[in-house]
Amino acid sequence: MRIIATFFAVLLFLLAPISAAESNDSNWTSDLTQQWDIDFEAVYVSTRPVIIDESIYVRTSSSTIDNGVPTIYSLDFSGNQQWEVTNPNSTKQDMSPILSVSAGNGECGNWPDMLLIGWSDGLFQALNPTNGNVIWQHSTEFLSWGITGKATLDGDSIIIPTRTGIDKLCLDGDLEFSQQLGLGWRNSPTALNGEYWIGDESGTLWHVSANQSVNSYSIGEGKIRHQPLIIDDDNLLIHLQLPSESELKSLDTTTGELTTVAKLGSSPAMPEIMNQYVITADASYVSLIDCLENCHMVNQVPFRSNGEVSIIFDDYIFLPHNSQEGGYGIFTISDEGELYQVDTLNFADDWYGTAGLAGHEVNGQKQILVVNDNANLKFLSTDYVLTLESSNADSDWATIFAMVLALIIISTTGIQLLRERFQSAFKFFILFITILVYFSLGDIISAWADLVEDSDNSDPDDAWSENWPDKWLGTQVVIFEFKDGLIEAGGYVGHEDVLELTKYATSEQGIDLEISDTSFGKYVVSIDGKSGDGWEYYVNGQAGTISAEYQSIDSNAVVVWKQL
Amino acid sequence: MFQSYGVHGPVLGPVAGLAIDIVLLGLAFWMLASPDMKKVSNILTFVTLIFGISLARILMSPLPNIQPVTVACLIIGAQLGARRGVAFAVLVTMISNFILGDGIWTVYQAIGWSTVAIIGAQSKLIIDSKLQLGRLYFLGIASAFLFDFIASLSVIGTVNAGEFMTYLINGIPYDVVHALGNVTMAAWFGIWFSDVITQFQSMEEIEQTVVDGYVIGS
Numbered sequence: 001m002r003i004i005a006t007f008f009a010v011l012l013f014l015l016a017p018i019s020a021a022e023s024n025d026s027n028w029t030s031d032l033t034q035q036w037d038i039d040f041e042a043v044y045v046s047t048r049p050v051i052i053d054e055s056i057y058v059r060t061s062s063s064t065i066d067n068g069v070p071t072i073y074s075l076d077f078s079g080n081q082q083w084e085v086t087n088p089n090s091t092k093q094d095m096s097p098i099l100s101v102s103a104g105n106g107e108c109g110n111w112p113d114m115l116l117i118g119w120s121d122g123l124f125q126a127l128n129p130t131n132g133n134v135i136w137q138h139s140t141e142f143l144s145w146g147i148t149g150k151a152t153l154d155g156d157s158i159i160i161p162t163r164t165g166i167d168k169l170c171l172d173g174d175l176e177f178s179q180q181l182g183l184g185w186r187n188s189p190t191a192l193n194g195e196y197w198i199g200d201e202s203g204t205l206w207h208v209s210a211n212q213s214v215n216s217y218s219i220g221e222g223k224i225r226h227q228p229l230i231i232d233d234d235n236l237l238i239h240l241q242l243p244s245e246s247e248l249k250s251l252d253t254t255t256g257e258l259t260t261v262a263k264l265g266s267s268p269a270m271p272e273i274m275n276q277y278v279i280t281a282d283a284s285y286v287s288l289i290d291c292l293e294n295c296h297m298v299n300q301v302p303f304r305s306n307g308e309v310s311i312i313f314d315d316y317i318f319l320p321h322n323s324q325e326g327g328y329g330i331f332t333i334s335d336e337g338e339l340y341q342v343d344t345l346n347f348a349d350d351w352y353g354t355a356g357l358a359g360h361e362v363n364g365q366k367q368i369l370v371v372n373d374n375a376n377l378k379f380l381s382t383d384y385v386l387t388l389e390s391s392n393a394d395s396d397w398a399t400i401f402a403m404v405l406a407l408i409i410i411s412t413t414g415i416q417l418l419r420e421r422f423q424s425a426f427k428f429f430i431l432f433i434t435i436l437v438y439f440s441l442g443d444i445i446s447a448w449a450d451l452v453e454d455s456d457n458s459d460p461d462d463a464w465s466e467n468w469p470d471k472w473l474g475t476q477v478v479i480f481e482f483k484d485g486l487i488e489a490g491g492y493v494g495h496e497d498v499l500e501l502t503k504y505a506t507s508e509q510g511i512d513l514e515i516s517d518t519s520f521g522k523y524v525v526s527i528d529g530k531s532g533d534g535w536e537y538y539v540n541g542q543a544g545t546i547s548a549e550y551q552s553i554d555s556n557a558v559v560v561w562k563q564l
Numbered sequence: 565m566f567q568s569y570g571v572h573g574p575v576l577g578p579v580a581g582l583a584i585d586i587v588l589l590g591l592a593f594w595m596l597a598s599p600d601m602k603k604v605s606n607i608l609t610f611v612t613l614i615f616g617i618s619l620a621r622i623l624m625s626p627l628p629n630i631q632p633v634t635v636a637c638l639i640i641g642a643q644l645g646a647r648r649g650v651a652f653a654v655l656v657t658m659i660s661n662f663i664l665g666d667g668i669w670t671v672y673q674a675i676g677w678s679t680v681a682i683i684g685a686q687s688k689l690i691i692d693s694k695l696q697l698g699r700l701y702f703l704g705i706a707s708a709f710l711f712d713f714i715a716s717l718s719v720i721g722t723v724n725a726g727e728f729m730t731y732l733i734n735g736i737p738y739d740v741v742h743a744l745g746n747v748t749m750a751a752w753f754g755i756w757f758s759d760v761i762t763q764f765q766s767m768e769e770i771e772q773t774v775v776d777g778y779v780i781g782s
Contacts, residue, residue: 427751441628444737445738448734520628521628545727545731545734
């Protein structure tokens with residue numbers, strides 16, 4: 001009887017989440033459950049995490065190096081770290097949001113998938129989303145601080161809010177122009193019809209035209225700490241921060257006419273557009289502005305928020321409550337066109353926060369990432385069960401077969417141990433270990449080589465040639481030194497090992513590449529049909545000591561193949 | 565280095581290769597020219613062992629540094645003695661390298677496995693006609709590192725001391741895999757292989773007894 005009762009209790013327990021999910025589909029926020037959290041310790045996080053494909057990216061910030069080094073982290077959906085990039089020089093509040101750019105090409109060049117990161121020491125980096133390697137980087141002016149605002153994409157260019165103005169770069173990293181304007185903080189440029197608008201700390205809105213001529217508009221005696229919002233082709237909306245209040249103003253860019261839309265509370269958040277509406281917040285209220293025709297206030301809901309406004313899953317507005325009580329307010333707009341609060345999210349470690357949230361929906365399951373000034377990143381989802389590595393693209397039948405085989409072998413080991421057949425158990429165990437090592441050998445060899453090699457002696461600059469085009473700078477370059485000639489190729493990005501890069505370069509150059517398998521890994525037999533006495537590779541001037549398939553390379557590596 | 569020297573060292577020209585093959589073959593046959601190795605059946609069995617293990621090495625060559633020859637050399641050295649062990653090691657190396665690739669490394673591999681066979685002969689691996697598995701595991705691990713070190717010496721003269729050390733250090737994961745493969749091989753096939761050779765020995769002893777009886781009887 002007890003067994004039957006237990007069985008039904010377990011069954012009920014297992015079925016409970018399913019029935020809850022079915023019954024509460026319209027009120028999904030109450031179904032959110034925390035899957036994991038990560039404490040980044042003494043640093044804080046001031047900008048929203050980013051989800052791209054199967055990866056999560058989050059940046060930490062620090063005002064003193066004793067608290068921790070500002071870092072960009074890449075995580076998987078199980079919370080495992082994939083890579084990190086640090087910048088110990090950047091200790092002036094890193095709050096420039098992470099931007100993601102897909103690979104593409106334009107009139108000014110071509111570029112791979114990138115993460116664009118602005119640092120408070122003025123450095124702007126394009127990182128490889130897969131491994132964090134630097135694809136290119138650009139230094140901007142540092143006067144007490146450097147970049148604190150969000151960079152803006154404009155076609156094949158990126159507009160960076162520097163400390164003193166804007167820099168326009170092609171997405172391949174080439175500088176198009178640099179324009180000195182006013183001192184900015186957490187400001188961000190707006191691209192409108194090929195022209196740029198950006199506010200500064202003295203309440204001036206700067207206008208940089210396509211021919212780089214500059215004019216300015218005084219919005220008021222305050223600070224502009226957000227990206228001007230485009231209401232239509234002619235009108236921008238600016239939330240001006242004043243000492244004890246703020247003003248929402250509309251600027252007609254054709255006439256220069258400035259209109260006050262609303263007087264609002266102090267310390268405004270960064271407003272966001274949601275269809276015909278603008279959502280803005282301050283120390284007292286969240287406000288809904290309707291801009292279908294002339295912008296006007298619709299209604300306000302009491303709530304204190306001073307940072308990023310997040311609009312996720314189309315209809316939901318998430319705001320961090322910037323107080324000691326912390327938490328998040330969830331709002332939406334009713335059918336009648338009014339703003340109202342749907343729910344709040346609270347956690348045991350709530351604290352001040354200004355960072356927005358990231359939202360992601362997979363097969364109807366809503367997933368969100370929240371983080372506050374305590375630098376505690378939390379992953380929540382509706383009725384979500386972690387399926388570790390379930391979508392791993394590397395999985396193939398051979399791997400599945402090997403895993404099943406390994407499972408059978410280790411199970412047999414256990415059975416033989418229980419039967420006290422120790423010798424037989426050992427046989428199966430050692431076979432299991434051998435299979436395990438066999439399948440991880442590539443990673444083991446790469447990791448071992450990285451560990452024992454003196455990377456300080458390996459500098460791409462040592463191998464760089466002045467004859468190569470500048471556009472190869474910061475990219476991967478391959479040189480084939482034949483006995484009777486030379487082929488140089490560069491501008492490659494995103495290749496993780498010597499062989500992968502070599503295969504790509506030879507394919508692109510129309511060169512034959514013959515590779516053989518050895519028990520030590522892949523061996524390049526001939527390049528362009530020439531084998532000679534063999535081929536030797538060098539990475540940044542250092543001779544390769546392991547198979548090219550195991551030799552990992554940086555994003556700016558110079559690989560030289562020499563025919564012997 | 566890996567690329568320029570194949571896996572173990574520079575490729576030889578045809579004359580140098582031929583000279584090395586002759587020297588190695590001469591060594592193998594000298595080792596085989598012992599009084600108890602004159603029967604055709606014994607020679608056939610021995611040749612079968614050589615070709616069997618050579619084939620196993622060739623078939624396992626896609627697996628990273630899994631070397632069935634090492635454990636075979638230990639057991640043959642222990643069962644048949646150092647001379648036949650060395651002959652076995654040299655011939656297996658030569659035959660398998662005809663397929664896998666010949667070069668100066670063939671000499672070093674032959675020396676390496678001959679050393680392993682001699683160690684097997686001197687290590688009391690067989691006590692009361694029984695293979696000592698624990699000892700075989702230990703020797704399998706030690707022989708992996710020893711053999712790989714000897715084989716690595718083939719690059720000397722083409723690299724400086726620092727590069728050679730880097731080469732050795734980078735090779736440690738491969739050494740570990742070799743050692744692991746040896747233990748696996750010993751665990752799964754050690755006793756079986758030892759029994760096969762014991763039978764081969766027993767046949768020899770029976771034949772010798774018959775021959776002795778015939779001589780005494782006449």
